[in-house]
Structure formats: structure tokens, C-alpha cells
Amino acid sequence: MIRYPALRVAYIEEKEEIIGDKPQKVYFSILAKAVGTFDQVIYRIKLPGPPIIGEGKPENQNHAIIFTRGEALQTIDMNQDNYLEEALKVRNLLQEFHHNRGRRPPTILGLREYIFTESVSTLAWFMSYQETSFVTIGQRLLANPLRVRFHYGHPDVFDRLFHITRGGISKASKTINLSEDVFAGFNSTLRRGCITYHEYLQVGKGRDVGLNQISKFEAKVANGNSEQTLSRDIHRLGRRFDFFRMLSCYFTTIGFYFSSLISVLGIYVFLYGQLYLVLSGLEKALIIEARMKNIESLETALASQSFIQLGLLTGLPVVMEIGLEKGFLTALKDFVLMQLQFAAVFFTFSLGTKTHHFGRTIMYGGAKYIPTGRKVVVFHASFTENYRLYSRSHFVKGFELLLLLVVYDLFRRSYQSSMAYVLITYSVWFMTMTWLFAPFLFNPSGFDWDKIVDDWKGWNKWIKEKGSIGIQQNKSWQSWWNDEQAHLRRSGYGARLFEILLSIRFFLYQYGLVYHLDISQQSKNFLVYVLSWVVILAVFLTVKAVNIGRQLFSARYHLMFRFFKAFLFLSVFAIVITLSVICELSSKDLLVCCLAFLPTGWGLILVAQAVRPIIENTGLWQFTEVLAKSYDYGMGSILFFPIAILAWIPIFSEFQTQFLFNPAFNRHLQIQPILEGKKKQK
Template sequence: MLALFHVRQHYGHPDIFDKLFAMSCGGTAKASKGVNLSEDIFAGFNSTLRGGRVSHEEFIQVGKGRDVGMQQLALFEAKLSSGAGEAVISRDAMRMASRLDFFRLHSWFYGNLGWYFTQSMTVVGVYFFIYGKVYMALSGMDSYFLEKGGLGIGGTLNTSWAFQFGFLLVVPVIAVVGVEQGFRHGFTYLLWNVMTLGPIFFTFQMGTRMHYFDRTLIHGGAKYRATGRGFTIKHEKFAELYRFYAFSHFYRGVELLFLLLMFYAYGTFSWCNCSWRLDADFYNNVEPTDLEWRTRCYDDHYQSCVLPTNQNYGIMSYSLWIIAATWMWAPFFFNPSGLDWDKIIEDYNDWQNWLKTTNDSADSWFGWWSNEQEYLEHTTRGARFITGVRKLRFLLVAIGMYLNMMYNAYFERPNRIITSDDDMLTYALSGLVIVIFLLLICCGYIASRVTKKMSMKQRKLRKIKFLLSCCCFLISMLSLTVLSVGNLFAIFILLFVAVYWFMQMCILRLQYHHIVVRALARAYDRAVGWIVFGPIMIVSMFLPFISSFQQRVMFNNAFTSGLEVSKLFAHDVAPAQVVKVKRVSKKKKNRDD
């Protein structure tokens, strides 16, 4: 249909211009290397707007290298998405949208820039879904509406979401291949695609498109990214993968993982569906409180009143777990020798050295961090304001957790049959822990600014930090005597979310070079790195056969055999070299004696 309506204006296809037509209509030169990054698309726009036609000829063959590696394809998709973001806000796209007829407009939209809109809206829909669930759970609105019968179709909505997200994305593949080569071949192609981890790859690329399209649409700054188009037999180290995928995938995957755990901890998956009049004789026809009746209903009438209302957490969230796992661990499955134990150890040492390097070179954490935040220097205040509004989602989660704890302290626990008087002491001690933690941050900042020439010495500041740390530890131990481990953990999670939101606000105010912000960002990257890299280390240690399976899926049998032989030779030659060096050194020592 795109070729039929002459709106097939993709990027990446070799273009053949009608030289006389192009020269007589303004030529093929573009005004900006940033706005007109996708020059092929703008060439199609110009030709269509000036009365020409863009056709797609299958019989013309041009030899061109193709990207076959995960990193190369991610770079290519980043370039396309950035170019699409610049094209959306260009005058050429506005003129195309206002001058095409209805049918050509729809074909042009879904075949060009609309593809990136739909991919971005899919990811935005994921965020709206999980944040809506978490906010409803933290506020208690989900349990309220479920008990009152206001969300009786909740299970149906969750099933519909899973069906739409998981299965309707498969229909276009079957339809396209089925029309061209038959539906039997379409189903076979789909099955082979699933067996070769195709859904993982395309879900990961969806995150790449959304990130760069969204950033370019708000902040601009599209640029050319060289892919190389080389053979992908080189193992990419974890530090390199982290530098490239941290902002686009790893941060988002960890965020989804955190939200899914929050939903599991605070969500309502069952409720009492019976009235208190079922035990009216027990209450002497006096209506009990909601909490009292809920407790008795769960204890005495679970089979008849609670069990029929159970909702399965796995069915409600399995698609989001797949997305989070894909965004965090897909690069390792498509990285040659990504699950090999020897390579994992080398990657770990390289990652630790990268984190500890303190200079501002490109191979250090600080240089990478400064380079990733550089786009904020050139963006507008409106763009930073929009980004700040988006970051409010973390503050709302922290506020929701705080209100949930206050509700438990002031309303739910005092209305229990067995009450305790230590709630206020518990939260007072927890608040004192938070204050001391903030004082530690302030002392760290002061210690970095004070020099030896000033009256307050570094030794005194270290002593103050040590004493405050001891006080914080003692108060934490005292809190455990009156506070459960779960509540104490929730308080620290609340503190972590609030500090992370504060760090994001400082970055938006261009304070990312501040020593406190830099220390918090480094600690956060270290934590995210362990969340991503830790499971890979465990899998490679205890399940070594998965590495062989990965190599067999990525390469053919001959190349896989060559890799195994090279490993054997590598392990055989290395000790011999060590022995030889030791013998030589021993001979030299005897000769000197």
C-alpha cells in the first residue's frame, strides 16, 4: 500500500534521484545536519510536495552492508528515532500532513513517522498502567472500590490488557507473511521467530526507539551515529553495554521492576465479598468497623467470601515482567560469549575499574556521566520543565508510601482489637534515622569543601561522620525492637525514592557536577549495575550449559566448535607460560647468586 500510494519514504533504502527534476526543484541539499538528519525521508518529502512521485522498485539491486549485531542495530535505531523526532516537528511534515488526501495521509503516517509514535505510545501505556496500579494501591482506592463493587470488571480489564499487549502485536507479522507467502508459512515464520528469541529482541528495540524519539522530540540534539557494519564476533564488555544502554533500558527496567514489587506489596488481590450481617448474632446486631469485620471474614469465612474474589498477580503483571527482564538482560543474550564465566570475570573487573576511575576521560564513569547530561546544557527551560513534571512520579510514589504508613499508624492500627502504644515511638525513631542520614550527606559535602588551611580540619570532620554513623546504627538497632523489619525496610525505600527524586531535580537545575549529586549518581549506577549484572553472574556460574546454547543459537556449528577449541588451547597455554616465566626467573636468581 505504501508503494501504491507513493508514500514509501523510509530511511536506509538506496535512493535513485531524477537528476533533472531534483535540480530544477531546489536540489537535494539540506539546511541542517541536525534537523535533516534522516536525509532520505526529507528527500521523499521534498519530491512529494513538489509534485513528484516516490516509487519502490524491487528489481534494482544495490550492494550495501547490513547491521547484524545488537549494538549496531541499537545505534542504527537510535539514529532513525532521533531523525524521526526532528522530522515530526519540521515544516515539511506539517506540509505533508495538510496536503495529502485521507487515504494517502493514513498510509504515510503509519508507514513513516507514525511508527515511532505507536512504539512510544506503547511504552507510555506500560508506564500509565503500572503507575496507575501503584498509585491506586498506595492510596487504598483499589481495596475500597473492590470491596464496594466499583471495580467488578477489574479482572476483565487486566485480561484485555494482557491480550492486547501480548497477542495483537503478533497479528501484523502473520498477516504480512501470510499475504505474501501463505498463512502456513506465516505461522511457521512466527514460530521460528519465537524460538530464536525474536520477541525479546523486538521488545528491546521498542525501548530504544521510544527513548531516542522522546528525547529528541523534547530536547532536540539528533546526531549521526556510526554503526560500522562489521562482523559481530567480538565480545562487548559490560562497562560498554552499561554506557550505551543505561539511560535507555537499564534505568527503565529497574524502575519497572521496582514498581512491580511495589504493586505486589501494596496491591489488593482479594477482598471480603460478604456483609457483616452474616455474623449478626456474633455482633449482637451492632455494625462493626470495616477493619474488624474484614479480619473476622478472612479468619472464619475465607472459603465462601474471600476465595472467589482472588485475583492472580501473575496474570495481571506477566507482560510487564517480560518487558522489565528484556530491558535489563537482553543485551547479554545477544552478546557473543555474554554468559561465559571467564568473560564475566573480565567484565566485572573492567566495570569496577570504570566506576573507580576519577578523571574526566571517555573511559571513566565521570566522563560518561558528564557526556550523558550535556544535552541539558543546550535545551530550553520549557523542555526542562516538562522533564521535571515527568520526574514528579517518583515524588508521588514517596508521598503515597508516607500516607500509607501514616494511615496504618493513626487509623488502622488503633482500630485493631489488639492495639500497641509504640507506633509514634517507632516513627519518631525512623524520622531520626532519616535526619541523621541527611546530616551525613551534609558532612560529606562540607568535608569535600574544607581545606587544611581552614580552622576545621579533615580529621575532625571524619570524627563527626564516624560518630553520626554510630548513632545512626544504634538508632536503627533500637528501631528494630519496636518496628518490624518490613516497616523499617519500607521507610528506607521511601527515603531512597525521595533522595532519587531530589537528585533528578538537581540534575535538571544543571547541578549534576555537584559533589553530592555526583556521589548519589555513582552509588545509584553501582546499585543498578549489580541488579543487572548480578543475575548474569549467578546464571553463568551455576548454569554453564546456557552459554553453549547461546553460542549455538548465535553462530553456526563450525564457528561454535572453533570457539570451544580456542578455549581449550587458551586454558592449556596460559599455565605453561607462567611455568616458563617462573623457571627463567629462578635460573636468573641462581645465576646472580
């Protein structure tokens, strides 16, 4: 018999009470029961202060736990469900609280999850297998023998009496406890609790099914892990664990994200090292010396590890798990099919998401909850939305890696074979292309021509729209650009200085390439480098002149402004051509000059953003904004061009839809244009 079928935690009540002859606000947590159209206050509990002081989800849990009864609590999410046959096993599960696991009975019982959204799309399938790897192999290993399993938002069952007397099941400090669930596990372990894992009972779970949803979720988790890295809980666990549990805890929590960050940083160090070797001439000298002494070539050394770098071995645990559950033939077939459906592209892109948000939060702090919606829905994301989400986390980094690879290729051709270049850089090329184009590859109707035309119109409107108070970042580039610098506005001098030091790498191109060209006549005089800055200054002054001309003439003297702009750009073009003829620069040298100056401009933008409080009220900041808009428009246009070319080929859109989405969604995509056409006719 259910005694209170309509119980619910309804609201927070705010009242004024006279305390010491002065009115003060007091707050109550209310448990209400719905009867008809009215609510009968069942319980009212006075709170010590304003209730909303921390993160939303743990605040809700702390608010509700005081009304719970019994000896066990199950934490279950909105995107989870259960099955009748699984509910019959709950009595067996609760008996686990009375069996010792090691020295003492468990305080948290972990459960397995079944992902029921795996059939929506290939991305949902990838996430399902990733979750399978984590909630079966991973959880099983964490619980025994590593003994470092915590709480990860799964439908775990808590010993209520243990936790309600030890601070509850959630910590709600703003920002620090963004990933509030794992702190429940930290809290339980630090207070001599025991956490187990049981696979005989499972609960259904709906995972994110679109790339943007998945990326937002992974960004939130990466932010949460960076805050864990800085938290006292991890410090206390590390100090109190024995050596082996300490290592297990590290590599199964923050160590995974830290290792990913180090891997990506290693790629940057490797490529900038290659840039130094090729521009300084040291690599050429070493290779020529090796050939003269008949030393084994670099190709031989790299060939042995090139296949390992494909990363195929990383999928071995998943193959073994699926093989045990469904048979090894099924496991092998699924693994091959995943590779054909661009699983490597998805997971490489996911690596960029994790490292960007983990690194940024470690350096600047300020992690915040990113809502994903968790809806089982797949829809076309506009080009503007994709650019806003991935510009700084993937696109800028992808263009930087692309520039490094191109410059390295231009200067190594005279002395190094193409095979050596391929063996050294093929994995970086793959990562670069993935970071630049994966959002469009996995975007529903991403290569539909009508959608592409609408995306281009929306992109231009977004770029040109003025930003001001109340204008959201999805409406204006200016609003988005200002929001992107929020991490710097709350940073101290140390973080700003670190940002400037990181930005210095963009000036290395110019310095190295200027001295490498014939224009320097092998001279190492510093004036040669200064002259290159004179050229940059001339280009910047031209852009500034165009901006001033737009303010003065564009509204009333539109034709005059067009002539003025054309005259300036033709003048700059004539100067560049004249200088190239006088200095006898080849077409390759001209390309190198462009490649040298592009990173310099981006470096100047980053430095200006770091010192914004100093220059914000000067003309330099307005110029920085104009320059930043030009770079963003240029990067967006470069990304848009190949997408438009592929969209012009009808078969490619059909191939993408059939290959990446399930039949039901394919039919939806085919019917949707017809319905939209009927609406337009009306």
C-alpha cells in the same frame, strides 16, 4: 568502453585569493583521476563557502552530484552489493521513467532489498525479517494504494534532471536532516514528483548483526524521526495532502514512533494510577464493594484480553509475506522458531530504544549521528559498555517499573487475588525483565565465567576512575555522567522546568508510603511527612561525612578512615533498628521504608541535574555527584549479580552460544579462549 576508470572525488581544495585588496579563503571541489602515483585535476568547481556545514553523508552527496552525468542516479550504500543477473534488468528499470504512474512519470524508482547477513545470528535473522516486512509489504503498500512512499536509504534510482534542478537529492542542514534520505522523498513529493516501487529487481544489503550495533542504528533513526516531527517538510506535506494521504503519511513516518512513545507512557500512567489506588485505599474499597453486590470480578474482564496482549497478532503480516514467498508451512515454522529464540524479547527491548531517543530529542532537541560501523562482526561487549549504552534508556526505566510492580504487589495482597495481579501486570513484568537483562542475554559469551570476571574488574575500574578534560566516557564514570547531561546543558528554562515536573513522580512513593504505614497512626498531619525528610537528610549527611572522611584520611590514614566509615554506618543502622522497635514496625514496613526512600534520592539527583547552573559551584553539586555514583554502582551491582550466578553454571553459557549464534561463530567462540591462553603463556 570505460573512459574514466579511475575517476574519484578526491578532496576539497582551500586557497587564498585577493578579493578587494584583502586575502580571503576560497574553496574548490575537485574531481581527480588517478594516474600512477599522481592525481590530473579533471574538474575544479568553486564553492560558495566552507563545505562542511551540515551532516556528513548528505554533504558528500551534494559534493559529488555536480560531477555526475546522464539522466539517472542510483543511491547505493557501502553495505550494499549487486548481482549480475540483477544488473541485466537495469535497462528495463530505466524504462519506468517513461511510463506514467498516475498523472505523471515517476521521479524516484524504489527497489527491493535482500538481507544477506541473516544467517550470522538470531538477532541478524530478526532484523532480516523486520527488514523484509518493511521493504516488501510496507514499501509495496506505501507506493500503492497509499501513495506516500518516500526515500529510505534503499538503492533507489533518481531522475537526475528532475532533482538537480530542485535542490539535489539531499538536504544537509545540521541536526534537522539527520535522516537525510527521507528528506529527498519529501522534497520530490512536495515538488509534484511521483515515487514508485518495483520488486522485479533487488539489491543485497548487510544489516547490523550485534545488539549494540542495532540499538545505535535504531537510536539514530529515532533521533532522525523526532527531528522530522519538528521539520517544515512534514508540516508542508500535512497541509498539502488530502485527508487520506495525510493520515497515511503520518502513520507510516513519525506516527509509528509517536504511537510507540504513547504506548510506553500509557504503561507509566497505568502503573502510577495503580500505585495511587492501592496507597489511597480506593482500590480496596472498590473491590470489597463489588464483592458485596456480586458484581463480576476484575479477573473475568481481564481474561478475555490477556491473550491478545501477548502481541502474537503483530507478527501476522510477516507470516503472510513469508507464506506467499516460501510456503505457509515454512512461515509457521520460522515464526515459532523466532519466538523460541526470544524474538519477543528483542523487539520489546527495541521498543525501549525507540521511545527513549524519540522522546528525549522531541523534548530537548540536539539529535546527532551515531556511527554503528555496520561491520559483519559479533563480539563480546563488556558489562561497562552495556551499562553506558543502556543505563538511562532501559535500566533506570526498568528499575522504576520493577519498583512500581513490587510496591503494588506488597499492598494489594490483603484483598486481591494473585490471578488478578498476574492478568494485570504480566506484560509489564515481561517488559521490565527484558529492559533489564536483554543486553546480557544477546551478548556473545555473556555468561562465560572468565569474561564475567574481567567485566567485573573493568566495571570497578570504570566507576572509580576520575574524569577530566580529555578522558573519554568509556574510561571514566565521571566523564560518562557529564556527557549524559549534554541534552540538559543546551536546553532552555522550559525544558528544565519540564524535567523537574517529571521528577516529582519519584517523591510520590515516599509521600504515599509514609502515610500508609502504622507509624503515622492514621494521622494526616504534614509533620509526619516532614519527619520522613529528616531521616533522608540524616542519611545524606552520613554519605557526605564519608566523602569528607575519604578526602581527609583515605590517603595517609587508611585504617582510620575504615574505622570512621564503619562507625558511621553502624550508627545509622542502630538508629534505624531503634526507630523500628519503638514504632513497632514489621519487616514488611521496613522494606516499604527502603522502597520509599530509594526513589526520593533518584528524584533529587534529577532535580539537581536540571538546576546544575545554579548549584554547580557549591558543595551540593559535589554531593549530587557522589550520590549519583552510588546509585549507578548499586544498579550495576544488582544487574551483575544474576549474570554472575548464571555464568557460574557452565551449561548455561553453552546453551546461549548454541541457541543464539550460527555454527561458524560457535566454533570461533570455542577456539578463541584457546588462542587467548596461548598468548598469555608466551
